[in-house]
Amino acid sequence: MSDQPSADQESSPVVARISSADSVVALLLFVFGTVIVYEARRLGAGWTTDGPGAGYFPFYIGLILCVSSLGIFYQTRWGKLRDDGTFVDRVQLGRVLSVLVPAAVYVLAVNFLGLYVASAIYIASFMVVLGKYSPAKSVAVSAAVIASFFVMFEVWFKVPLFKGTLEPLSFLGY
16 A cells, blocks of 8 residues: 555645644643543542542642643644644545444434444445445345344343334344
């Protein structure tokens, strides 16, 4: 495989720069650290007669996160080694979204259709759209995989998996 970018990547516009992505992650870490500090103080971040309070160590972990994220943010915005290279271009973002969006839809579908039906649709869809397999082969493979999981979990292990709020497999008696 060649390390050279393809023709469509060379002409693809930049969606995000490395410094921008680093800045966003630093801000998210700061928010996360702030929530930890707040909750740790609510739990009791001080020293009690018995020793450290329940929030003592989480408070300092949150504080370290906040200080570190501020340092990262400063470096990505005003540091001498600031990297303004391409983090993601439009072609790369399209590839990521072609997997991320169906995965998010799958997670939502599990709530209604359950693990078995949603997984069967997810597997067959990926085989057809991204794998370029025929719909008949995709449905057959998907059904075989899900049937084997059903037998393994429901029949052999006697571990019921989530069937969804609509319970589309209720006719099977499980």
